Amino acid sequence: LKGTIQYINPATSALTGYSLEEALGQTPRLWKSGVHPPEFYQAMWRTILAGRVWRGEVVNRRKDGTLYDAALTITPLRDEQGNLVGFVGIQNDITHRKEVERLKDQFISNVSHELRTPLTNLKLYLTLLERGQPEKQRYYLTTLQREAERLHYLVENLLSLSRLDLGEAEISRTPTDVNVLVRMLVEDREAMAADRSLTLEADLAEDLPYALVDRPMIEQVLTNLLTNAMNYTPGGGKIVVRTAKREDEGRSWVTISIEDTGVGIPPDERPYIFDRFYRGEAARRSGVPGTGLGLAICKEIVDRHGGRITVESEEGKGSTFTVWLVPAWS
Incomplete structure (x- = not known):
């Protein structure tokens, strides 16, 4: 089995940019993005050649060179005698979902970083206020106030964005x-x-x-x-x-x-x-x-x-x- 493409439906054509005529006779390497290592595809082929269904997420390349994320399912096809004769692949475009996940992860990472700095300084200067030099207490208090205001400003901005995103901020x-x-x-x-x-x-x-x-x-x-x-x-x-x-x-x-x-x-x-x-x-x-x-x-x-x-x-x-x-x- 060489994995030669014998048919793609209109949805696949719309997703990839390749017409049925362009895809016929090609292999799925037509959409290969270069993102995944060879081991990824080797494991995929071992699974389907063994007659098992493969499910996973892949990054593919369109005809125009742009990349997209897809949830891919490859199901083996057998003839009446049970011999493996081909495969059917179904891919769903999940690019938007992956982008949302990426933005969420980036958001959490950024918020964690931005919260960590003022919180660390608050803990430090509270300790200094208790154990540090008495003549520097005014400086410690000024720093504590600045970091508290910074934390307050961050939380208020986060709440503002959250209300806007959720449509809770009525205009x-x-x-x-x-x-x-x-x-x-x-x-x-x-x-x-x-x-x-x-x-x-x-x-x-x-x-x-x-x-x-x-x-x-x-x-x-x-x-x-x-x-x-x-x-x-x-x-x-x-x-x-x-x-x-x-x-x-x-x-x-x-x-x-x-x-x-x-x-x-x-x-x-x-x-x-x-x-x-x-x-x-x-x-x-x-x-x-x-x-x-x-x-x-x-x-x-x-x-x-x-x-x-x-x-x-x-x-x-x-x-x-x-x-x-x-x-x-x-």
């Missing part, structure tokens, strides 16, 4: 004056910006239409974006929060842009900055505390408002994050 959109929202946000953080030797300004458009938003959610988005701008803009820098009415692709938008003169984002990092737990080189190098969840939450919230969030950046010169929101009235 109650009302017409909102984003100029009022931005003005409040800037005024609340002017003192903090001054302490860091930063200039923080609001540039508000006149006659700006109201936006149709869930105000607490959009406040969370803007808070995350402004916090990032302040964290990654060196002393002496400037941050401007602008509002505007824009036309794009035949639609009207209310936009809020947070523009900074910070470190900027390298081009190779920009495609990933909205991924969960992603932290760029600047974050790792500077030691700025964070979870890598803030921008992911921003994007999720804005997407659910029917808007979008974009970024323009030049390394070493700064970044501009723009939130595009639907006007309350056309």
Whole structure:
């Protein structure tokens, strides 16, 4: 038995990209991905040549070169005399399921890592508070407070993402004056910006239409974006929060842009900055505390408002994050 393909159904053709005519006379090596070692296929062949059913998961390759995960069952066929005459293979595309499993495992790994650091520091400084040098107790307490806040921030972000993922975060959109929202946000953080030797300004458009938003959610988005701008803009820098009415692709938008003169984002990092737990080189190098969840939450919230969030950046010169929101009235 050489395993020559004698028939594939339309579903297999759609999955692999090969037509029946292209597959006839070929062997299943047609879909071989190169992911599995030779021992994997040797064990498979030993099983089916012995007349037993083989079940397992494989990574196969489509005609266009892309890979997919499949749950594969190979059943031996026998003639009336019981002789082995062929095999029937059934494969189900499980690529989405495997990707969900991979993301879940990555999520658990990342959460474990992010929780471990503040918890370790809390345990350490609680011990130092009890047994360390009395004159350093204020320093110990300051560190404990910082790590407790870091842990609180992580848990809150995780809960926010969980509520969004499960659809439990109800969006109650009302017409909102984003100029009022931005003005409040800037005024609340002017003192903090001054302490860091930063200039923080609001540039508000006149006659700006109201936006149709869930105000607490959009406040969370803007808070995350402004916090990032302040964290990654060196002393002496400037941050401007602008509002505007824009036309794009035949639609009207209310936009809020947070523009900074910070470190900027390298081009190779920009495609990933909205991924969960992603932290760029600047974050790792500077030691700025964070979870890598803030921008992911921003994007999720804005997407659910029917808007979008974009970024323009030049390394070493700064970044501009723009939130595009639907006007309350056309």
